[in-house]
Every structure is written in C-alpha cells, then in structure tokens.
Amino acid sequence: MDPRCALSFKLNGRQVEQDVSPRTSLADMLRNQMGLTATHIGCEQGSCGACNVMVDGKTVRSCLIFAIQLEGAEVETSQGFDDDPLMEALRDNFAKRNALQCGFCTGGMLLAARDLINMTPRPDRNEIREHISGNFCRCTGYEAIVDAIWKTAHEMPSLEGKK
Amino acid sequence: MSGPYENIERHTQFVGQDKPRRNAVRHAHGRGKFVDDIAFANLAHIAFFRSPYAHAEILNIDVSEAKSLPGVVDVFTASDITDICTPWVGKLDHFPGLRSPEQLPLANGRARWNGEAVVAVVAETRAIAEDALELIDVDWQELPAVVGIDNSRSKDGPLVHPEYDSNEAFVMELTAGDSADAFANADIIVEDTLELGRQTGLTLEPRSIVADFDPSMQKLTAYHSTQTPYQMQDIFTRHFNLSEENVRVISPDVGGSFGMKLHVYGEEMAAVAASIRIGRPVKFIADRMESFLSDIHLREHKVHARMALTKEGDILAMQVDDATGIGPFSVYPRTSAMEGNQALRLMGAPYKMPHYDGKLTVLFQNKAPTCQYRAVGHPIGVMTTEHLVDLAAKKLDMDPFEIRRRNVTTQDMYPLKTAGGYILERLSHEECLDKLEKLMDYSALRTEQAELRERGIYRGIGIGVFIEITNPGPAFYGVGGARISSQDGCFMKLEPSGKIRIAVSVTEQGQGTETVMAQVAATYLGVDIDHVDVITGDTERTPYGGATWASRGAGIGGSTVMVAALALKENLLEIAAVILQGDASKFDIVDGEVIDIATKRAVISLPELGRIAYFRPDTLPADYHPQLSVTRHYVPQGTPFDFTNGVQASYLEVDTETGIVKLLDHWVVEDCGIILNRQLVDEQIRGGVVHGLGGVLFEECLYSPEGQLMSATMADYLAPLANEMPDIHIAHCETPTNMTPLGAKGVGEAGTAAAGAVVLNAVNDALHPLNATLRTTPLTPERILTALGKI
Missing domain, CATH: 1.10.150.120 ([2Fe-2S]-binding domain)
Known part of the structure; x- marks a missing residue:
C-alpha cells in the first residue's frame, strides 16, 4: 500500500486536512477522497479541460498536479463559487x-x-x-x-x- | 403518401420551449451524476493487460506475480471465465453471408488488434490493479498484421482469421435499372476515388460501468454509461445465464454517446464476470488511452465512384465500389456491416437517379473494431455523391445550385423508392435549396470569392444535399435476430398533488430527451411542463423499449408519450365527469385545470381531482375505480424508416502556403418534420455539424504499418476546438411525417451527414483555379500542400 502524507489547504473557502498518497492527483483526491465529483476526468493527460480547478487564482488541470503539491494553497472547484x-x-x-x-x-x-x-x-x-x-x-x-x-x-x- | 396518422389532430406548438432543460440547470450547478460519481461500499476496480501487438499468438500467460501483489483480488484470462460467460458473434440474419468469429470478453489464444484486452486484474484500487498489470508476463509470437484496406483486400496477404479463406467479412451488391446502359449512352462521366480516414467517438465521459452482482439473490445491477439499457439487460441475461428479471441496468447521466455507447465491449463484460466471480461491485472506467484503443472506430472507407449525366446535367446513374475496414470482428450485436450498408444505399439518394450499381466489401483488419456511430454511413454516401455532383457541375460549367435543383426529387414524385431501395414519404429539397440560397446570400459570396481570387486569396463555397435515416421501424434489428426492441413504452401517472410523473424507455445522453418527453406529455395532457417529472434509464423503473439511437427518441419515444398522455387525459376527464356528475366529452384540460369546453371556465383542478380520487373515493359512486395511471406502448408504423432532408453549405479559405483551412461560415437548412423544441433541434444540428467538421478536417486514428495505434491521446487525435469552429446558421422547413402520430422525424444525424461533404466541396472549389483536387480525408495541411504540388 502507498505511504500517506498529511496535507492542509483551503478548498472552496474552507480550511481542510487530508491524508493523501504521494502519487494521487488533485483530481483523484477531490473525487475519490473528498466526494467532489463535479470535477470530471476526461483524459488524465491535460488535454480536455474537464478537470479544471483554480489554484491560487490560476486555472490548473487537476489531473496534472499531485495533491501533495497543494500544501497551503487555495483551491476552488466548480462546486465552489456559491456566492459568486x-x-x-x-x-x-x-x-x-x-x-x-x-x-x-x-x-x-x-x-x-x-x-x-x-x-x-x-x-x-x-x-x-x-x-x-x-x-x-x-x-x-x-x-x-x-x-x-x-x-x-x-x-x-x-x-x-x-x- | 397516406400514412396511418394522416388525419390525426396534432399540436404544432409545444409548451415549455422557452424553459431551460432541467438537466442543464442541474449540470450547470455541478450536480451531474455519472457512473464514476456514484459511491459504492466494498468496491473493487478492474484494469486490463492489453495486447502490445496488432496480431500475435498468445503462447503463455504468467499471472503469478500479479496475483500475489497485496491489494489484488482476482486475476483472470479468457479461459478462466468460459464457464460463466458464453461467447458472442456479431451477425444479423438480414446481412446474409456476414461472418465473424466468436468473441469472449478477453482475447482467447490470439490477439487481433493493438490494445485488445488479454488479462483482467481486479484490485482494491485502480492504481494497485495497474501496478499488477506490470507484473504480468506474456509470451507472444508476433504475426503479420493486416492494416490498410488494400492490404486486407490483397489475395496473397496475411489473413486476420486463418479459418476463413479471405479477409472479407461481408459483400453486398445493389442494382437498380441498367447502369451499364446508362453509362454507355451518357454525355459525360465523372469518377473519382475517395478515402475517408478512420475516426473514433471520443465521448468526453469515457466508457464506464460498475457491475454489482449479489450472489445470494443471483441478481446483477449494472450502473452503465450506455444509450441502450434494455439491450444490455438482455445481453447480460443471456451471456451470463441469469434470469432477466434479476438483471437491472441503470444508466445515470451519460457523458456523450453518439452511438459509441451502443455496443458490447469485452471490458464491460469482463467487469460483470469479475463481479460474479468475487461477489463485489467492480468498476471499470476507461482511461483516455484505453478509449482510443478499444472504443469502436468508424468510417474507414475507400470508395471508387462514377456518375453518368446528360449534357443538360441530368444524373442518369452511379456505379460505386465501397470497401471498408472494420477491424477483426463484426461488433456485437448490431454488426459492422450496417455502416457500409447505409453508405451504399444513400448514394445518390436525394436525386432522380434511375440507374445504380453499388458494391460493398466489408474487410477484416488487425485494428480496433468499427461500428455504428452518429449518422451511420451518411457522411460516406453524401460525400461521395456530392463530390461527383460538383465534378460534373465543373465539367458542364453549371452552377452547383443549378445542377442540384435540376436533379433533386420533387413534390410530384412522392412517395418514391430511391435507387438504393429507401422509401421516401415526402421531402422538401426544393424549398430547402431556395431557403439556403437566400440565407447564405449566395450571389454576394460568389462575387466576394471572385474579387478575393484576384488578390490571391482562395476561398471556396461548398454545397451538399442530404437525406437522413431516422425512426427505424419494426422491420429492423428484431427481424435480423437481435433482441433490440423497436417499440417503446411509457408509464404515466397523476400524483395526488396533481403533478404528472412519467417513466419512459427512451434515454437521455444530453439531447434533451427528458425535456422533450415532458413537453409532449404537458402539451397533450394540458398541464404546465414544470408539473411533469420524467424518469429514464433504468430497466427496473421504466417500461421496456428500444431507448435512444438512430434519431428515434423524439419520433418514436415522443409518440409513445403522446399516446400515453392522451390515454391518461381520457381517464382524468372521466374521473372529473364522475366527480361533477357531468359529461366527459364536454370537458378538456387546460393549464392543469379541467375546464368546461362551452364556457371555458375551470370546473375542477387536477390537485383537487387527485385529492378526491386518491383520498376520498368514498365520495364517488360505489364500485367506481378511478384509473390514475396508464401504460402505453407504441410500435412504429408504415415504412421501415422515416427520412428527413436538408442542405448544407460551407464558406472557407484555404491558405495555399500553409495548407490550413479556415472555416468562415456554415449553413444548414433542415426539415425534421414537426419541431418539438427549436433550441434543442438547432443544438443537435450544431453539435452534429461539428462532428462532421472534425472528421473532414482533423480527426484520424493513425496506425503504423505494423498496426500500432499512433494517435492514442487527445494531443495526437485532433478533435475540433472552439477557435477552429465557425458559427452555424440554421433554418428549417417543416414537412410532418404521417408515419407517427406526433409528426416529428428526428434530427440527430442531420448535421453530421453533410458537414464533411460541403467542406470537401468548398476546399475543392477554392483550389479549382490551381487545378488541385482533394479526395482523402481528413483534409490535413500536408494533404492540401501535396495536392497543390508544394511538397
């Protein structure tokens, strides 16, 4: 089984903690660990854009970034922006x-x-x-x-x- | 043509057209529920070891290391599951002579395409399953691969199936009149060979299934991204020896399908086998590379075609030799002969063409299997015909509009049988051509084109007429021996609140099926569309039916809902008459209230009717039993298909230095019969057009001479993006069909049918002054520069 790393970041305005495998992509963590299934995975190759999220205000393919890179970051997914x-x-x-x-x-x-x-x-x-x-x-x-x-x-x- | 519904009283305006689809609101708020979004307890994941070769003997498979990896639950090959899964063969009786070998979920003894699944690994996570794949050791003996169409046709080349005497899967010939005589007496003859590049479906949601087998009840529930849950219920029942009532297929939100999600795939069958083996839910979600390797491909055709005409420009005859490469198997259960069959029958179909000879040769190859996909066969038939019509127009120095006006079938001819054998009830080619010419301001474009040519700018105008096959009737799959229903069913009930709930067997993949069914119910019942809730995509909660494919949702599904709504309305009026001690024939339902027709005044609301009928039947006469729900089934009548028609045009610019095509404008005039929802019809057309544009300009599954797929990512397989696409202008004619009560014909294939043809014609129009003709798609810069003699 994979080792796990502790991770703390801001997700859709709330501070969250996760234990995550170093090889887990942000997309997989959002979907499989956190139940945020509106971030869709269409290619896992950075081509299709279905998994786009905002990281520190910039558009990022969540399939191309490892979850552990998110330490301290601010992440917004398409399931956020409720008051926007x-x-x-x-x-x-x-x-x-x-x-x-x-x-x-x-x-x-x-x-x-x-x-x-x-x-x-x-x-x-x-x-x-x-x-x-x-x-x-x-x-x-x-x-x-x-x-x-x-x-x-x-x-x-x-x-x-x-x- | 007198159809069974010639004198029916029809609505032509449908309530709720101005309302957004409820599904669209849901998806826009991130509330979609696709197969991969559903949470399961005790879920296992399946991954596949795939053939690295296009053609190879499997000498030995060693899975011992994979099996011992922690987290691996099960590993199996084809021979491990022959006791729980019976093989299948992609044949139908109405293609006599079609042959294809038996298939199992996994390659058995020999791999026949690069990417064919060979070993299945089931593990606690997909990542562990993929880790285990790397521990599998297979001894291969590579065999020569059959890749191109000519390669497959070659008499002395390798065979895909050594048990057959050739690589031919199916041969079909069509004859009308005497084409040899027509060619002998023709004033002019044009001919060419077109090659269409192999495409794939590329739904953004990949193929997905969670198979959940409960051994205690011998019950299988499959959460499956499919267009056709009833067909899959039948397939799972028969091939896994289950009881039909114990097999439930649920299709939640489906992220695009386009025909690609109609077919039986080994991976989904293996997922079911895995769930039966381990008694746990098993998930398979194709990754993108697996999609390119194992989703059906389509439209690899090489067509040699000739057209004979008089010097006045009348089309006399066509002779067509169409060869198509379908990979190693005819796909189950709809077969891989259908695409070529429809392509061959659609040749020359819009035109008064008395003589025709067509030959189709369907060939095995060591590439991914091909099968039905949006506008099955249409782009091949339309592109071939319209290319020849333009060649003839150039030869005769006739305007492309003029030659088409001269040849299209006209109002005095219907009903008629085309040279390819289709029976056309009534079309509107002349009206569509007139509308298109005005819509695109044709003469102004020609003037602009001529002016720009003086300045060395090469713009082209392409026009193409098409007919579209919709609403397949009972004489279709069932006759050929496939258990694919042509009828549909609808359950409809009055809720106590006065709202309406319907459950219908046509399915939703984004077309707006549920909205259109709600519209039909609301219109024929006389209620607000917001008071109608629609259930689709669950074999246990809806009546049995054909589901959504071949543009049958609106025409057949809509007619099913219409007859159910009329039946429920009759019941509700009867209940109102009993409550009010009046005469049901004097009442109607308008805006959710029963009204007195004479006074136009409301006499009882549906909520009040529901309250009395459900909760106070004691106030009704003794032995009166209000019938508050109905189920109706509808079988399509009359001709084997309905046909829509239309005409498209493209305006584009070819950069003769780079070979890049810039699409400037695109027009569609289309006749889908009664329009149920204008916005949804237009968006079906636009989406379909862009599928056609992708095929003609960008998309190609490229194989190496050894049969390796070289375009297995979305960076290599180029699909259209927003900045490459033009705005698409749409206008309509409305010729209702009398073959359905609703009068709607369907619209899903129209855009794709002719979009590629008009772009090919426009590119060739642009390059005509340079004596260059393109005849191979996609029209890549390399092919254009080669045609221009620049490389």
Whole structure:
C-alpha cells in the first residue's frame, strides 16, 4: 500500500486536512477522497479541460498536479463559487442557452468562462472562442457556449464601466 | 403518401420551449451524476493487460506475480471465465453471408488488434490493479498484421482469421435499372476515388460501468454509461445465464454517446464476470488511452465512384465500389456491416437517379473494431455523391445550385423508392435549396470569392444535399435476430398533488430527451411542463423499449408519450365527469385545470381531482375505480424508416502556403418534420455539424504499418476546438411525417451527414483555379500542400 502524507489547504473557502498518497492527483483526491465529483476526468493527460480547478487564482488541470503539491494553497472547484454573482449568472445563462448537453465538460468550461470575464470583462466572440479553446466539448459544437458567455459578460451589471 | 396518422389532430406548438432543460440547470450547478460519481461500499476496480501487438499468438500467460501483489483480488484470462460467460458473434440474419468469429470478453489464444484486452486484474484500487498489470508476463509470437484496406483486400496477404479463406467479412451488391446502359449512352462521366480516414467517438465521459452482482439473490445491477439499457439487460441475461428479471441496468447521466455507447465491449463484460466471480461491485472506467484503443472506430472507407449525366446535367446513374475496414470482428450485436450498408444505399439518394450499381466489401483488419456511430454511413454516401455532383457541375460549367435543383426529387414524385431501395414519404429539397440560397446570400459570396481570387486569396463555397435515416421501424434489428426492441413504452401517472410523473424507455445522453418527453406529455395532457417529472434509464423503473439511437427518441419515444398522455387525459376527464356528475366529452384540460369546453371556465383542478380520487373515493359512486395511471406502448408504423432532408453549405479559405483551412461560415437548412423544441433541434444540428467538421478536417486514428495505434491521446487525435469552429446558421422547413402520430422525424444525424461533404466541396472549389483536387480525408495541411504540388 502507498505511504500517506498529511496535507492542509483551503478548498472552496474552507480550511481542510487530508491524508493523501504521494502519487494521487488533485483530481483523484477531490473525487475519490473528498466526494467532489463535479470535477470530471476526461483524459488524465491535460488535454480536455474537464478537470479544471483554480489554484491560487490560476486555472490548473487537476489531473496534472499531485495533491501533495497543494500544501497551503487555495483551491476552488466548480462546486465552489456559491456566492459568486458572475458564476451564478454563467450557470443560469449556460442552462438557458442550452450551452451544455451531456454536462461532462461544463464545470471546466464554466471556470474558463469566469476566468475570461474576470480578465476581459467585455470579450468579443473571437476572444471567447480563443479563451475556451483549452476545453473540449463534444456535444454542442461550442456556439451555444460562446453565446452564453457573451451574454453573461455583456449583461453583468457589476461589470459596467470596468473596461 | 397516406400514412396511418394522416388525419390525426396534432399540436404544432409545444409548451415549455422557452424553459431551460432541467438537466442543464442541474449540470450547470455541478450536480451531474455519472457512473464514476456514484459511491459504492466494498468496491473493487478492474484494469486490463492489453495486447502490445496488432496480431500475435498468445503462447503463455504468467499471472503469478500479479496475483500475489497485496491489494489484488482476482486475476483472470479468457479461459478462466468460459464457464460463466458464453461467447458472442456479431451477425444479423438480414446481412446474409456476414461472418465473424466468436468473441469472449478477453482475447482467447490470439490477439487481433493493438490494445485488445488479454488479462483482467481486479484490485482494491485502480492504481494497485495497474501496478499488477506490470507484473504480468506474456509470451507472444508476433504475426503479420493486416492494416490498410488494400492490404486486407490483397489475395496473397496475411489473413486476420486463418479459418476463413479471405479477409472479407461481408459483400453486398445493389442494382437498380441498367447502369451499364446508362453509362454507355451518357454525355459525360465523372469518377473519382475517395478515402475517408478512420475516426473514433471520443465521448468526453469515457466508457464506464460498475457491475454489482449479489450472489445470494443471483441478481446483477449494472450502473452503465450506455444509450441502450434494455439491450444490455438482455445481453447480460443471456451471456451470463441469469434470469432477466434479476438483471437491472441503470444508466445515470451519460457523458456523450453518439452511438459509441451502443455496443458490447469485452471490458464491460469482463467487469460483470469479475463481479460474479468475487461477489463485489467492480468498476471499470476507461482511461483516455484505453478509449482510443478499444472504443469502436468508424468510417474507414475507400470508395471508387462514377456518375453518368446528360449534357443538360441530368444524373442518369452511379456505379460505386465501397470497401471498408472494420477491424477483426463484426461488433456485437448490431454488426459492422450496417455502416457500409447505409453508405451504399444513400448514394445518390436525394436525386432522380434511375440507374445504380453499388458494391460493398466489408474487410477484416488487425485494428480496433468499427461500428455504428452518429449518422451511420451518411457522411460516406453524401460525400461521395456530392463530390461527383460538383465534378460534373465543373465539367458542364453549371452552377452547383443549378445542377442540384435540376436533379433533386420533387413534390410530384412522392412517395418514391430511391435507387438504393429507401422509401421516401415526402421531402422538401426544393424549398430547402431556395431557403439556403437566400440565407447564405449566395450571389454576394460568389462575387466576394471572385474579387478575393484576384488578390490571391482562395476561398471556396461548398454545397451538399442530404437525406437522413431516422425512426427505424419494426422491420429492423428484431427481424435480423437481435433482441433490440423497436417499440417503446411509457408509464404515466397523476400524483395526488396533481403533478404528472412519467417513466419512459427512451434515454437521455444530453439531447434533451427528458425535456422533450415532458413537453409532449404537458402539451397533450394540458398541464404546465414544470408539473411533469420524467424518469429514464433504468430497466427496473421504466417500461421496456428500444431507448435512444438512430434519431428515434423524439419520433418514436415522443409518440409513445403522446399516446400515453392522451390515454391518461381520457381517464382524468372521466374521473372529473364522475366527480361533477357531468359529461366527459364536454370537458378538456387546460393549464392543469379541467375546464368546461362551452364556457371555458375551470370546473375542477387536477390537485383537487387527485385529492378526491386518491383520498376520498368514498365520495364517488360505489364500485367506481378511478384509473390514475396508464401504460402505453407504441410500435412504429408504415415504412421501415422515416427520412428527413436538408442542405448544407460551407464558406472557407484555404491558405495555399500553409495548407490550413479556415472555416468562415456554415449553413444548414433542415426539415425534421414537426419541431418539438427549436433550441434543442438547432443544438443537435450544431453539435452534429461539428462532428462532421472534425472528421473532414482533423480527426484520424493513425496506425503504423505494423498496426500500432499512433494517435492514442487527445494531443495526437485532433478533435475540433472552439477557435477552429465557425458559427452555424440554421433554418428549417417543416414537412410532418404521417408515419407517427406526433409528426416529428428526428434530427440527430442531420448535421453530421453533410458537414464533411460541403467542406470537401468548398476546399475543392477554392483550389479549382490551381487545378488541385482533394479526395482523402481528413483534409490535413500536408494533404492540401501535396495536392497543390508544394511538397
């Protein structure tokens, strides 16, 4: 059996402790040890973006980082952001515009969208397409996702005057 | 054409179209529940030792070290499970002569493709199982591999199955009229050979199963990411010698399927075998490399085709020789002959083409098996036909719209039988072509194209007409001997609260099945869509049926829900009449209330009706038994399939220095009959188009000459990303089918059917001034530069 390491970090706003094997990825720890199954594993090779999480404010493929690297870090997953008006608006617009079909890519896609709007509050369609091109969606053909992100970015009142 | 539902009273507007799918709200909040998200006690994990060779004899397998690794629960090979799992063969009676050897969950004696599962290891964790794989020692004797189509066809090359006299799995010929005579008397003949690259499904959620066998009850529960839980219930029952009522298949959220999750795979069968062996739940989640190695592949075809025309541009005949490589086995239970069969029958299908000869040769290879996938056969038939139509138009100096308008089947011809043998009830090619020409502002694009050519910018316009096969009827799998149901069932009840619960046998993989079923129920019952809850994907909680594939969900599933809703409504009106001592024929249900038709006033609400019928039947007449739930089944009627039609166009730019294609715009005009939910229909089309675009531009399962898969990661197998895709403009025509009560035909394949064809045509249109023609997909920069003579 694998050795275990003690790990302490902040997850979706709460300080947490875990005992984790050194070879366990962040994605596997979130899913298998902590029950946070909205972080989906689509490739385990860093290609698909379904497992995206935020680590210290930056987008990270949780399948490509070992859990033990998280000591002291702040991690946010797609299951966080409960009080985040931008994430709530994105979720609402994704659902209304049918910007997801099977739902497997959606958590990673929402994080990519939120990241974009935080950096570029009023992106044009090309900027949206470029920014989400680290995330595969096999169902929608992307147009509905672009529409949902555009609508969110251009209708968020709190972003007025930012750009 | 007079169909069985010609005079039915139909709704054409469905309630709830403006509401988001409830599933979408759930997924957007991270509340999806895929197989790998479900927690189990005492769970074991299975992993597979796979063949490193495309073709090799297995001389000896030593698993002793793997077995002794701490945490390993079980290790087995094919011969260890022959007593609990019977073999299968991918044959159907309606493909006479189709041959394929018996298969077991694991390679038995010989491995026939790179990645075929050979040994199963079951352990406490997936990581331990994978550690144990490295301790397995197999003695191999490598054999020559059959890789390409020509390689497989060669008379003196190696055989995939030494017990057969050749690598041919199946040969089929179709004849209509006298094509030899037509070619002899034709004014012009065009011909070419197209090669379509092998693709795979690439669902983002990989294949997944947790098999949970309870030995005390001899009961198997399989949590399985499949489109077709009833088919799998039957398969598990028969091949593991269980009782059907003791086999439950649950399909929770399914993360994309596209036809890939319809088939029987050795790994899932091995997981069931493992659970039976150890009496614990066993999980198999394919990792991405396993997906590339062992998911079905599709559409490896080499098509030689000719078309004969008059000098006025009338298509007289086609002659087609289509060869397809399917890997070492015809996939169970739907067979690997279906794709070629449909491709061959779809050749020339939109056109008034009296003469046709088609030959299909289905070939064994030492590569992953191929089988049905979204738009089965359509892209091959459409691309071949539309490529030849464009070659003819160029030769005749005719506009691509003009030659198509001249040849499409017209309103005065229906019903008609195509040269490939399909019976078409009624299509709308002329209207679709007219709409497309306006939608894309065709003449302005041609002007722009000509101006840019002067400046050395090569843009192309491609157009393609298609028909799409939907709603397969009873004369399909069942006739061929497969226990795959063509009928569907729906249970529907009034809850005491006045809300409606339905359980239906069509399944959801993101298309919006549950929303559409709720819409149909709400519309035909007269209630709010938010008051309808839909259960799918569980063989124990829903009536038996065919489930969702071949664009049958809306047309057949929707019709099932419609007849159930009408039956429940009749019951509810009768109960209202009894309560109110009135006449049921004078009542209707609107917005959840029973109304008096004459006065339009509400006489009793459904919650009040539910309260009385469930809790105060004492107030009703003696011996009156309110029927508060119904079950109805629906069998598709009339023709063997329904057909939709449409036309697509692509506008793109080819960089003649780099060979890179930039997609600028894409249009689809489509006729899926009655539209139940415009947004969901449009998103099915868009998603389908992008599957077609991926196939024509990027996606290819590349094998080395030795049969090693070289594109087994998502960095090597290139699927479309957002920045490479255009916006897709969609318009509709609506020609209802009279073969279903609902009038909906289905829409799942339409986008994929012609998207590749119109891109090929547009690239060849762009490069026409440079005398370059592309005929091999995907249209990689390398192939384009080669065609341009630059490399």
